[in-house]
Amino acid sequence: MSDADRPSVYGMLPAEVDTLVLEAGGERYRADQLLRAVYRDGIRGFEEARQLPAGLRERLAELATVTPAREVRRVVSEDGLTTKLLLAMTDGTLIETVLMQYPAEGGRHPRSTVCVSTQAGCAMGCVFCATGQMGFERNLRAAEIVAQVVTVAGLLRDRGEHVTNVVFMGMGEPLANYAETIRAVRILTDPRAFGLGQRHITISTVGVVRGIDRLAGEGLQVGLAISLHAPNDALRRRLVPTAGPHSVSELMAAARRYFVRTGRRVTFEYALIAGVNDSETTARELARLVRGTGAHVNLIPVNPTAGGFARPARRQVLAFERVLREAGVNCTVRVEKGTEISAACGQLRTDAAAPVVIGEAEARGPASGRGPGARPAGPSRAPSRSR
Numbered sequence: 143m144s145d146a147d148r149p150s151v152y153g154m155l156p157a158e159v160d161t162l163v164l165e166a167g168g169e170r171y172r173a174d175q176l177l178r179a180v181y182r183d184g185i186r187g188f189e190e191a192r193q194l195p196a197g198l199r200e201r202l203a204e205l206a207t208v209t210p211a212r213e214v215r216r217v218v219s220e221d222g223l224t225t226k227l228l229l230a231m232t233d234g235t236l237i238e239t240v241l242m243q244y245p246a247e248g249g250r251h252p253r254s255t256v257c258v259s260t261q262a263g264c265a266m267g268c269v270f271c272a273t274g275q276m277g278f279e280r281n282l283r284a285a286e287i288v289a290q291v292v293t294v295a296g297l298l299r300d301r302g303e304h305v306t307n308v309v310f311m312g313m314g315e316p317l318a319n320y321a322e323t324i325r326a327v328r329i330l331t332d333p334r335a336f337g338l339g340q341r342h343i344t345i346s347t348v349g350v351v352r353g354i355d356r357l358a359g360e361g362l363q364v365g366l367a368i369s370l371h372a373p374n375d376a377l378r379r380r381l382v383p384t385a386g387p388h389s390v391s392e393l394m395a396a397a398r399r400y401f402v403r404t405g406r407r408v409t410f411e412y413a414l415i416a417g418v419n420d421s422e423t424t425a426r427e428l429a430r431l432v433r434g435t436g437a438h439v440n441l442i443p444v445n446p447t448a449g450g451f452a453r454p455a456r457r458q459v460l461a462f463e464r465v466l467r468e469a470g471v472n473c474t475v476r477v478e479k480g481t482e483i484s485a486a487c488g489q490l491r492t493d494a495a496a497p498v499v500i501g502e503a504e505a506r507g508p509a510s511g512r513g514p515g516a517r518p519a520g521p522s523r524a525p526s527r528s529r
């Protein structure tokens with residue numbers, strides 16, 4: 143059986159790892175040893191799990207895999223804080239993952255955020271997004287989403303650091319790949335598996351209302367970011383052509399329901415595009431929409447992409463922000479990271495229309511590169527994604 147035919151431990155909940163180990167003839171406590179080897183030690187194959195008896199390792203290898211994503215390319219921003227990885231899945235599918243690091247400041251701890259992709263390409267077609275312009279290839283499995291985080295974790299481990307946050311803001315619409323996204327969240331947050339706190343995870347959606355309501359009922363404490371980009375239906379349908387079925391008012395209602403059920407504040411992502419949605423009149427319309435909801439607005443001056451959209455002048459961004467603040471809306475202007483390496487919001491794509499390379503590491507195989515990735519929001523998503 144090839145690697146692709148056997149299930150990956152990265153896609154298994156701990157209870158399923160228990161079953162796997164029992165099936166392989168091991169005792170239950172061996173599952174805990176295996177999980178620690180996978181997520182704490184970063185093994186790249188069962189043969190590296192030396193805590194386990196040789197016979198058990200061999201039997202496990204017949205039943206399953208520990209297949210890390212293969213690092214094809216690594217690009218690092220000039221300041222060293224953003225790292226974009228081009229990763230190959232076991233079937234050769236290419237996706238991008240971004241690591242964004244934020245030094246300690248203003249009393250905040252330093253953060254190492256991984257921005258993961260949930261799909262290869264994206265079907266949502268947002269006009270300003272490089273990923274959307276690639277089209278849709280396929281959904282990623284939970285194991286492939288977890289493998290991105292594990293890869294980044296390995297890279298950080300080599301420096302004595304660790305992943306502090308994960309944002310589902312990379313390539314693709316997470317709620318259009320709902321089951322695999324939620325499974326990945328549960329694996330990443332299970333104390334027996336990756337063990338990240340639920341509040342350290344944010345899922346970004348371009349506005350799949352049914353998915354938002356399902357997510358609200360999962361009993362999870364993950365953050366929700368909705369890529370709004372426009373305060374009215376006509377403008378939003380221009381920017382997010384697939385938004386058709388969901389009106390802005392339906393999205394606002396879904397955001398309210400999410401807040402009521404989870405107690406988690408919702409963030410609205412707003413890509414500011416020069417001459418399109420950045421006027422003070424539009425800001426006032428946005429303020430009327432959001433005021434009083436308790437939501438946070440994250441303004442993202444759009445990044446250069448193949449869509450030909452321009453970033454507004456700094457004074458226009460500040461004027462837009464001022465209108466929101468004066469109306470009592472909680473808002474920030476996203477600090478863009480990785481723009482020069484095309485790792486920023488809306489810039490992720492895997493084709494050869496490659497970004498400017500500021501620093502490029504030698505492509506590493508699974509053995510050397512385990513570890514990082516991320517940007518807050520893929521095309522929409524944090525610094526890096528495109529929504």
Ligand code: SF4
Pocket residue numbers: 264265266267268271272273274275312313314315348488520521522527528529
């Ligand atoms: S912005 Fe997000 S949802 Fe829109 S096309 Fe890009 S990846 Fe897909």
